[in-house]
Amino acid sequence: RKLSMGNGAEKGENFEACGGSRIMVFVRLRPMGKKERENGSRCCVKVLNKRDVYLTEFTNDNDYLRLKRLRVRHFTFDSSFPETTTQREVYSTTTGDLLEAVLEGRNGSVFCYGATGAGKTYTMLGTMENPGVMVLAIKDLFAKVRERSLDGNHTVHLSYLEVYNETVRDLLSPGRPLILREDKQGIVAAGLTQYRAYSTDEVMALLQRGNQNRTTEPTRCNETSSRSHAILQVVVEYKTRDGSKNIISRVGKLSLIDLAGSERAIATDQRTLRSLEGANINRSLLALSSCINALVEGKKHIPYRNSKLTQLLKDSLGGLCNTVMIANISPSNHSFGETQNTLHWADRAKEIRVKGCEVNEEVVVQVSEGPDQAKLVLELQEEN
Ligand code: ADP
Ligand code: MG
Numbered sequence: 001r002k003l004s005m006g007n008g009a010e011k012g013e014n015f016e017a018c019g020g021s022r023i024m025v026f027v028r029l030r031p032m033g034k035k036e037r038e039n040g041s042r043c044c045v046k047v048l049n050k051r052d053v054y055l056t057e058f059t060n061d062n063d064y065l066r067l068k069r070l071r072v073r074h075f076t077f078d079s080s081f082p083e084t085t086t087q088r089e090v091y092s093t094t095t096g097d098l099l100e101a102v103l104e105g106r107n108g109s110v111f112c113y114g115a116t117g118a119g120k121t122y123t124m125l126g127t128m129e130n131p132g133v134m135v136l137a138i139k140d141l142f143a144k145v146r147e148r149s150l151d152g153n154h155t156v157h158l159s160y161l162e163v164y165n166e167t168v169r170d171l172l173s174p175g176r177p178l179i180l181r182e183d184k185q186g187i188v189a190a191g192l193t194q195y196r197a198y199s200t201d202e203v204m205a206l207l208q209r210g211n212q213n214r215t216t217e218p219t220r221c222n223e224t225s226s227r228s229h230a231i232l233q234v235v236v237e238y239k240t241r242d243g244s245k246n247i248i249s250r251v252g253k254l255s256l257i258d259l260a261g262s263e264r265a266i267a268t269d270q271r272t273l274r275s276l277e278g279a280n281i282n283r284s285l286l287a288l289s290s291c292i293n294a295l296v297e298g299k300k301h302i303p304y305r306n307s308k309l310t311q312l313l314k315d316s317l318g319g320l321c322n323t324v325m326i327a328n329i330s331p332s333n334h335s336f337g338e339t340q341n342t343l344h345w346a347d348r349a350k351e352i353r354v355k356g357c358e359v360n361e362e363v364v365v366q367v368s369e370g371p372d373q374a375k376l377v378l379e380l381q382e383e384n
Pocket of ligand 1: 029117119120
C-alpha cells in the first residue's frame, strides 16, 4: 500500500529507515456540527487530494460575497483527512503500521492535538457505533496476536491514565494520585493498573468508563476537562523459545494520547514558550512543545523532565520509537484562529522528518490579484 509521502516511499520502509526519530503528521477535519450550522458558521477549511489543506480567512464577513481581500493558506501533510473520512480509514492510515512495530518489540505513540471541540476524543475513543483509534488498534492487535499464536505467546496489558494539572491519575481505578518513579525500564507510575485484556469486547466499555473518570472542569460539570491529557498504554509482551530452548521476550508499547485542548497553550517558538511558562498554563503541553522543538532542532538534551506528560512519554517520543501526530481541526470560521494555530504547529512537527529536504510552504493568495486558485477553493468551500 502506497501512502502519499511526496517521495513515493513505502510508509513501512520509512519507519524503518528513519530509526524512529521522525514524526508522521496527519490532519483530520471534522464535519460541521448541527449547532454550528444553525448559528451561521461558515466552512473555512477544505481538504483536497487527501493531502492538501486550504484555510480561508474571511477578513470581513460582509465582504464575503464581493470576495475582497481574502487569504487562502495552503498546508500539506503526510495525509489529510476530509470530513467524510471514516474512523477505520483514520486508524489504518495513521496507526495500522505502528502495530506491526509494537508486535516486534518497539514503542510507538499516536497523539491527537487540537483545540477543544476539534475532534480529538472522537478520533481516539469514538463512540459505540463508531469506535476510534484506541479501540480499533486493540481489535487489530488481537487479530494479529491470534494469527501469530503458533509462533509464541503474547500477552496484552492496558493502562489508562490521566495527567491533569501535573497530577497523574489511574483512569481504570480512580483513587489517589500516582507517583512517578524511575526504574530500570524507565519512568513508571507506581501502582498503575495493568489490565490484562483477552478480547476486544471488554475494551470499549472499559475505555468509556475510564473516560468518564477524567477530571471535569468545575465550572462546566458535565464536560470532561479540556485541560486533561488521557494516555492509553498498550503493552504487548511476546515470549518464544529459540532453538536452544532459551525464552526470548520482547516488549513493545503503544501509547495513544488524547491531549488537552491546545487553545490555551500554543507555542511554536522558544520565545512564546518562555512567556507562557510563567503563566501556569498547561505545563505538560508546553513541555511537549519544548521536547518536540528540541527534537526538531536535533538537540542532545531533550527536556523530558519538565512535566509529567513528557516524563511518561519519554520512551515513546524520541529514541527507538515511531511517533504519529494527528492534528484535529474544526471547519467553522469561528474557530479560524485555533485552526490556524493547530496547522502551524502540525507544520512545525513535520520538520522532525523533513528537516532540510522539504520546503515549508505557505501560500497566501490575494483574490483581487490571482483569482484562479482562490476562486477554485472558494467554489469548493461553498459546496459545503
Ligand atoms: P475534543 O475532544 O477535541 O474536544 P470531541 O472529540 O469531543 O472534541 O468532538 C466534539 C464534537 O464533535 C463531539 O460531539 C463529537 O462527537 C463530534 N465529532 C468530532 N469529530 C467528528 C467526526 N469526525 N465525525 C462526526 N462527529 C465528530
Ligand atoms: Mg476531548
